[in-house]
Amino acid sequence: TVPNQPIECVPTVVVEDDRTGLSVETLKRAFQDNLFYIQGKFANIATQNDYYMALAYTVRDRLLRRWLTTAETHTHQGVRTVAYLSAEFLMGPHLGNNLISLGIYDEAKQAITELGLDFDALLQQEEEPGLGNGGLGRLAACYLDSMASLDIPSIGYGIRYEFGIFDQDIRDGWQIESTDKWLRYGNPWEISRPEWAVEVKLGGHTERYTDENGRNRTRWIPHEVVMGIPYDTPILGYKTNTATTLRLWSAAAAESFDFAAFNSGDYFRAVQQKTVSETLTKVLYPNDESAQGKKLRLAQQIFFVSCSLQDMMLILIRQGIPLEQFHEKFAVQLNDTHPAIAVAELMRLLMDEHGIEWDTAWRITQKTLSYTNHTLLPEALERWGMGLFSTLLPRHLEIIYEINSQFLDDIRRKFPNDDARLSRMSLIDEAGERYVRMAHLACVGSHAINGVAALHSELLKQDVLRDFYELYPEKFSNKTNGVTPRRFMVLSNPRLTNLITSKIGDGWIKHLDDLRKLEAFVEDADFRQQWRDIKLAIKQDLATYIKQVNGIDVDPTSLFDIQAKRIHEYKRQHLDVLHIITLYNRIKANPDVHITPRTFIFGGKAAPGYFMAKLIIKLINSVGDVVNNDPDVRDRLKVVFLKDYNVKFAQRVYPAADLSEQISLAGKEASGTGNMKFSMNGSLTIGTLDGANVEIRDEVGAENFFLFGLTTPEVYELKAKGYNPYHYYESNPALKAVIDRIASGGFSNGDTNLFNPLVSTLLYKDDYLLLADYQSYIDCQDRVSQTYLDQEYWTRLSILNSARMGKFSSDRSIREYCEDIWYVKPVAVELKEYVQAGT
Numbered sequence: 001t002v003p004n005q006p007i008e009c010v011p012t013v014v015v016e017d018d019r020t021g022l023s024v025e026t027l028k029r030a031f032q033d034n035l036f037y038i039q040g041k042f043a044n045i046a047t048q049n050d051y052y053m054a055l056a057y058t059v060r061d062r063l064l065r066r067w068l069t070t071a072e073t074h075t076h077q078g079v080r081t082v083a084y085l086s087a088e089f090l091m092g093p094h095l096g097n098n099l100i101s102l103g104i105y106d107e108a109k110q111a112i113t114e115l116g117l118d119f120d121a122l123l124q125q126e127e128e129p130g131l132g133n134g135g136l137g138r139l140a141a142c143y144l145d146s147m148a149s150l151d152i153p154s155i156g157y158g159i160r161y162e163f164g165i166f167d168q169d170i171r172d173g174w175q176i177e178s179t180d181k182w183l184r185y186g187n188p189w190e191i192s193r194p195e196w197a198v199e200v201k202l203g204g205h206t207e208r209y210t211d212e213n214g215r216n217r218t219r220w221i222p223h224e225v226v227m228g229i230p231y232d233t234p235i236l237g238y239k240t241n242t243a244t245t246l247r248l249w250s251a252a253a254a255e256s257f258d259f260a261a262f263n264s265g266d267y268f269r270a271v272q273q274k275t276v277s278e279t280l281t282k283v284l285y286p287n288d289e290s291a292q293g294k295k296l297r298l299a300q301q302i303f304f305v306s307c308s309l310q311d312m313m314l315i316l317i318r319q320g321i322p323l324e325q326f327h328e329k330f331a332v333q334l335n336d337t338h339p340a341i342a343v344a345e346l347m348r349l350l351m352d353e354h355g356i357e358w359d360t361a362w363r364i365t366q367k368t369l370s371y372t373n374h375t376l377l378p379e380a381l382e383r384w385g386m387g388l389f390s391t392l393l394p395r396h397l398e399i400i401y402e403i404n405s406q407f408l409d410d411i412r413r414k415f416p417n418d419d420a421r422l423s424r425m426s427l428i429d430e431a432g433e434r435y436v437r438m439a440h441l442a443c444v445g446s447h448a449i450n451g452v453a454a455l456h457s458e459l460l461k462q463d464v465l466r467d468f469y470e471l472y473p474e475k476f477s478n479k480t481n482g483v484t485p486r487r488f489m490v491l492s493n494p495r496l497t498n499l500i501t502s503k504i505g506d507g508w509i510k511h512l513d514d515l516r517k518l519e520a521f522v523e524d525a526d527f528r529q530q531w532r533d534i535k536l537a538i539k540q541d542l543a544t545y546i547k548q549v550n551g552i553d554v555d556p557t558s559l560f561d562i563q564a565k566r567i568h569e570y571k572r573q574h575l576d577v578l579h580i581i582t583l584y585n586r587i588k589a590n591p592d593v594h595i596t597p598r599t600f601i602f603g604g605k606a607a608p609g610y611f612m613a614k615l616i617i618k619l620i621n622s623v624g625d626v627v628n629n630d631p632d633v634r635d636r637l638k639v640v641f642l643k644d645y646n647v648k649f650a651q652r653v654y655p656a657a658d659l660s661e662q663i664s665l666a667g668k669e670a671s672g673t674g675n676m677k678f679s680m681n682g683s684l685t686i687g688t689l690d691g692a693n694v695e696i697r698d699e700v701g702a703e704n705f706f707l708f709g710l711t712t713p714e715v716y717e718l719k720a721k722g723y724n725p726y727h728y729y730e731s732n733p734a735l736k737a738v739i740d741r742i743a744s745g746g747f748s749n750g751d752t753n754l755f756n757p758l759v760s761t762l763l764y765k766d767d768y769l770l771l772a773d774y775q776s777y778i779d780c781q782d783r784v785s786q787t788y789l790d791q792e793y794w795t796r797l798s799i800l801n802s803a804r805m806g807k808f809s810s811d812r813s814i815r816e817y818c819e820d821i822w823y824v825k826p827v828a829v830e831l832k833e834y835v836q837a838g839t
C-alpha cells in the first residue's frame with residue numbers, strides 16, 4: 001500500500017455516545033481519559049497545561065463529526081466553495097469559542113469545576129495563535145466564524161507561522177519585543193495532513209518546448225523546490241453543524257529534490273538546503289501597513305498562494321471535475337494584495353501544468369478571483385523590485401508581462417492617446433527603478449474589487465484606484481466590515497450577554513439586528529441600573545488586573561477611556577496624550593479645578609522598526625509616570641499602558657470601556673473594527689468621520705456619538721492650501737502649553753532631547769494634522785466629561801449604542817459577499833446517527 005492513498009477496505013468506525021457526548025458526565029470521563037491516554041499523566045504530576053490539553057482534546061473530539069460531515073456533504077453536493085486567502089489569521093484562543101459554538105460552555109465549566117479544577121484558569125492557559133498583525137488578520141478570523149455560522153461552504157488558506165506576532169514587554173517605558181512561541185507546548189486544535197503536501201517552485205529559469213500535440217509550451221526549471229504541508233483546524237459555526245477548515249501551510253524541505261546531493265555525498269549541502277526551506281514559514285512580518293519589499297516575504301506569499309491553488313485543483317481532480325470548471329467550484333477572495341500573486345500563479349498552473357490555453361485560463365482566473373483592499377496608506381501598497389521578482393518568480397514575470405501587454409491594449413482602445421494614464425495604470429512601475437505593482441495586478445485579475453467601509457470604498461474610487469474605477473466601474477463595490485458577536489459579546493462579555501438574553505431572548509446572537517429590541521428597555525430604570533452594575537463589575541475586574549500587572553490603582557467608577565489598536569501615527573494615540581496633558585495642565589494651573597475622574601488606558605504594539613510609534617509608547621508611559629504620581633492630581637487622572645495587547649486581552653478590554661477612542665485622521669483608517677467591538681459592548685465613541693465611524697454614527701444616531709475633527713474633504717483642502725502646524729501652536733495657548741511641557745522635559749526628567757523627534761514632527765510636519773484637530777478634540781472631550789456626570793443619561797446612550805450595532809455583525813458582511821461577489825449559497829449539514837467509513 002502507498003502511505004498517502006486511502007486503502008480499499010476501511011474498517012467501520014462507530015462514534016459512540018460516551019466518547020463524544022455533551023453531558024457533564026461524558027465530558028468528565030473524556031477529560032480524564034485524555035489526561036491519561038493523550039497527555040500520558042497521572043493527575044498528581046499533571047500541569048495546568050496538561051489539563052488544558054485534556055480539555056482541548058475533549059472539545060476537539062466533539063467537533064470532528066461535524067467537521068468531517070461538513071466536508072463530506074460539500075463534496076457530495078459539488079457546491080461552490082469560498083476560499084479565503086489571507087497571509088494573516090488572527091484567530092485568538094479556540095477553546096472558549098468552540099465551547100460556545102457547541103453550546104456546552106456551562107456543561108464544561110461544571111465538569112471541570114466538579115473535578116476540582118479552575119475552569120477560567122484553563123481557558124487562560126491557551127497560547128493564542130497570533131498569526132496576524134491587527135485589523136486585517138482579525139477580520140479574516142471573524143469571517144471564518146461567520147461563514148461557518150451561516151453554513152457557507154468555505155475554507156481559509158494561510159501560513160502556519162512558527163512564530164506569530166511578537167510578545168510585547170514594557171521596560172522603562174519602552175517596548176521590548178520577544179518571539180512568540182505559541183507552538184511550544186503543542187497545538188491541540190490542528191491536524192497535520194502530510195499526505196496532502198504539495199510542492200512549490202522558486203527561482204531558476206524558464207524554457208520553451210513543443211508538447212506531444214505540437215503546441216508551444218513553457219516549462220519552469222526552478223532553482224529550489226519547497227514542500228507545503230497543510231495543517232487543518234476546524235472552525236465550528238455557532239449552533240450549527242457546519243465546521244469550516246482553516247488550512248495553514250508549513251514549509252519543509254522537498255527531500256527528493258536534492259537527492260542527487262545525497263548520492264554524490266554532499267550531505268552538508270542537502271541539509272543546508274533543508275534549513276533554507278524551513279525558514280520560509282518561520283515568522284510573521286510584524287509590519288502593519290508598511291510594505292518592506294523583502295525577498296522572504298514574497299517567497300511566503302507565492303508559497304501559500306501556490307499551495308492553496310494546487311490544493312483546490314487536487315480537490316477537483318480527485319473528484320474527476322475538469323479544471324475548466326475551476327471558477328464554478330471556487331470563489332477565491334484575496335485579502336489585500338498579500339495573495340495577489342494568485343493572478344499569475346493561477347494562470348501558470350492552468351496553462352503550464354494543466355495545458356489550458358491562455359484565453360480560457362484568463363477567463364477562469366478573472367471569474368475566480370476577487371480583491372479586497374484594506375488600506376489607504378501609500379506606504380502599505382505592495383510593489384516588488386524587478387530584480388527580486390524576476391530572480392524568485394521568473395515565470396510569473398513573463399505571465400505578468402503578457403497580462404500587462406493585453407491590459408494596456410485595452411486601455412489604449414478605451415482611452416486613446418493617453419500615455420499618462422498608461423503609465424499610471426501599468427502593472428509595472430517604470431518611473432525610476434522598476435517595480436511590479438500588486439494592487440494593479442489584483443484589480444486586473446479580479447472580477448470584483450471592494451473597500452471595507454462606505455467612505456473607504458468611495459476614496460478608492462476617487463483616489464487610490466481611480467483609474468481602475470474609470471476603466472471597470474462595474475467591478476467596484478463596498479463591503480463594510482463586521483465582527484463576530486459570538487467571540488466579542490457572548491464569549492467575552494457573559495454578564496451583558498445574560499442580561500440582554502433575559503430581556504430579548506438569544507436570537508440576537510445569530511441575528512444581531514434583534515438587539516434593536518433593547519431600545520424598549522431604555523426607559524426602564526431597573527434595566528439601566530443592571531446595565532450600569534454590569535459595566536462597573538467588569539471595570540472592577542480590569543482594575544484588579546491593572547493593579548496586578550502595572551501596579552497602578554485605578555478607580556473603577558472613573559470614566560474608562562480606552563484606545564486599543566496598533567500604534568501608528570495616523571491612528572493618533574499621541575492626540576489622546578495631548579488631551580491628557582491638557583487636563584494635567586488645567587490641574588497644575590488650579591488644583592481645585594473640576595475634573596471628571598478618568599482612567600486613560602492604552603494597548604497596542606508598534607512595528608519593531610517604527611521609531612516614531614515606539615516613541616509614542618514611551619511618551620504614554622512617561623506621561624503616566626508623572627500624572628499618576630503627582631499629588632496635585634489627587635488620583636483624578638490615571639494613565640495606563642497595558643502591555644502585549646492581543647485577541648485574548650482585547651476580549652477583556654472591550655467590555656470594560658466607557659469611551660472608545662477612534663480618532664484617526666479622516667481619510668486614513670480604512671474601516672476599523674475595534675470601533676464596532678467597543679460599541680457593541682456599550683461603550684460610547686469619540687471619533688472622527690473616518691472609516692466605519694461614519695456608519696456607526698449613522699446607526700447609533702448623531703446625538704449618541706461624540707464627533708470631532710476635520711472631514712476628509714477638509715483635510716484635502718487644508719493640505720492643498722499648505723498646512724502650517726506651527727500656526728496652530730502659536731495661536732492656541734493651551735496647545736502651546738501642552739507641547740511646551742513635553743518639549744521642556746516635563747515628562748523626561750528635564751531631558752529636552754528624548755521627545756524632540758515627536759515634538760518637531762508635530763510642529764513642522766504633522767502629516768496627520770493633530771494640531772489642526774486639537775481644539776475640536778478637546779472641546780469634544782469636555783462634552784464627554786460633562787455627559788459622564790449624568791450617569792442615567794450616559795447609560796441610556798450606552799444601551800442605545802449596543803442596541804443599534806446590528807449592522808456590524810460579520811454575518812451581514814458575509815451575506816453581502818456571498819450575494820454580490822461569491823455567488824455562494826448556504827448548505828445545510830445533516831449529521832448521521834453514526835459516522836461509518838467504508839460502508
Ligand code: OAK
Nearest residue numbers: 135136289374375452670671672673
Ligand atoms: C495590514 C497590512 C497591509 C494592509 C492593510 C492592513 C490592515 O490591517 N488594514 C486594516 O484592515 C482592517 C480590516 O479591513 C481595517 O478595519 C483597518 O481600518 C485597516 O487599517
